[in-house]
Amino acid sequence: MTDVSVIGCGHMGSALIRGLDRTGTHRVVACDLDTSALEAVEPYCAETTTDIASAADADVVFVAVKPKVIAAVLADLDLPADATLVTIAAGVPRSFVESHTDATVVRIMPNLAAELGEMAAAVSWDDVDDDVRDILDDLGEFVEIEEGEMDVATALNGSGPAFVYYLIGAMRKAAVAEGLDPDAATTLAAQTFKGAAETVVQSDEDTDALIDAVATEGGTTIEGMEVLWDSDVESVLAETLGAAAERSRELAGGFDDE
Numbered sequence: 001m002t003d004v005s006v007i008g009c010g011h012m013g014s015a016l017i018r019g020l021d022r023t024g025t026h027r028v029v030a031c032d033l034d035t036s037a038l039e040a041v042e043p044y045c046a047e048t049t050t051d052i053a054s055a056a057d058a059d060v061v062f063v064a065v066k067p068k069v070i071a072a073v074l075a076d077l078d079l080p081a082d083a084t085l086v087t088i089a090a091g092v093p094r095s096f097v098e099s100h101t102d103a104t105v106v107r108i109m110p111n112l113a114a115e116l117g118e119m120a121a122a123v124s125w126d127d128v129d130d131d132v133r134d135i136l137d138d139l140g141e142f143v144e145i146e147e148g149e150m151d152v153a154t155a156l157n158g159s160g161p162a163f164v165y166y167l168i169g170a171m172r173k174a175a176v177a178e179g180l181d182p183d184a185a186t187t188l189a190a191q192t193f194k195g196a197a198e199t200v201v202q203s204d205e206d207t208d209a210l211i212d213a214v215a216t217e218g219g220t221t222i223e224g225m226e227v228l229w230d231s232d233v234e235s236v237l238a239e240t241l242g243a244a245a246e247r248s249r250e251l252a253g254g255f256d257d258e
């Protein structure tokens with residue numbers, strides 16, 4: 001069992017707390033200034049506190065506050081050298097966090113599916129930290145990347161769930177416009193994304209080969225694929241990820257001189 005604290009229990013912090021609670025193998029202290037945020041996570045953790053000092057007594061400390069308040073939080077957070085601080089803030093360089101703490105710093109880009117144990121996370125670290133590795137295994141899948149790749153990872157797997165929600169919503173909307181019952185359309189659209197994603201995860205084939213497996217000659221899929229291939233969907237998605245990655249770089253620029 002690892003003693004974990006989570007500072008900042010908003011959307012992402014609470015997803016981490018709920019995900020860790022599912023495993024039942026970690027003791028989690030939740031810290032936030034907002035008592036309503038603490039009330040929401042109270043059933044999923046061992047202790048809640050508004051006192052950051054109480055959150056400092058943990059093996060692994062997640063700092064899950066917005067980038068604009070991270071400097072203030074780090075100034076109040078006094079961690080020993082044998083603790084590990086995990087920063088999840090978009091665009092905040094690991095070097096910035098390291099310069100404000102004695103703890104070992106791991107930078108990760110998680111996503112909201114942590115709550116369900118289905119998180120996709122990108123991690124950059126110098127030393128392999130077994131406690132953090134175990135926690136990330138419990139919350140989903142993670143890949144190790146160079147810190148220079150963090151901006152694109154932030155766009156792909158950090159912001160990515162929002163882009164996928166949009167795509168599911170768009171396919172659902174199109175099916176309803178074609179006459180399908182709205183509830184049926186929600187279930188079928190979401191489960192189709194889930195099943196297709198699981199197929200990509202488990203298959204040795206690339207996505208073009210998987211498309212071929214669905215598209216029967218003279219059948220329905222190829223008619224829809226022709227529309228997609230002739231469209232600018234691919235370049236729009238490239239722009240979407242590009243805009244999110246660029247914002248991550250801009251945020252990082254704000255920490256250059258600090």
Ligand SMILES: NC(=O)C1=CN([C@@H]2O[C@H](COP(=O)(O)OP(=O)(O)OC[C@H]3O[C@@H](n4cnc5c(N)ncnc54)[C@H](O)[C@@H]3O)[C@@H](O)[C@H]2O)C=CC1
Nearest residue numbers: 008009010011012032033034037064065066067089090158
């Ligand atoms: N929302 C998401 O899907 C993802 C967010 N992130 C990162 O997670 C971090 C948090 O984002 P969200 O959860 O979306 O924000 P949020 O606004 O939902 O949550 C932030 C929480 O921090 C608390 N807080 C503010 N100042 C504090 C302080 N001094 N001490 C303790 N708690 C304090 C707030 O009361 C709030 O509950 C950000 O740095 C973001 O870049 C990373 C990946 C995904």
Ligand SMILES: O=C(O)[C@@H]1CCC=N1
Nearest residue numbers: 089090154158159160
């Ligand atoms: O939108 C944001 O800035 C955060 C980081 C990745 C997902 N949400």
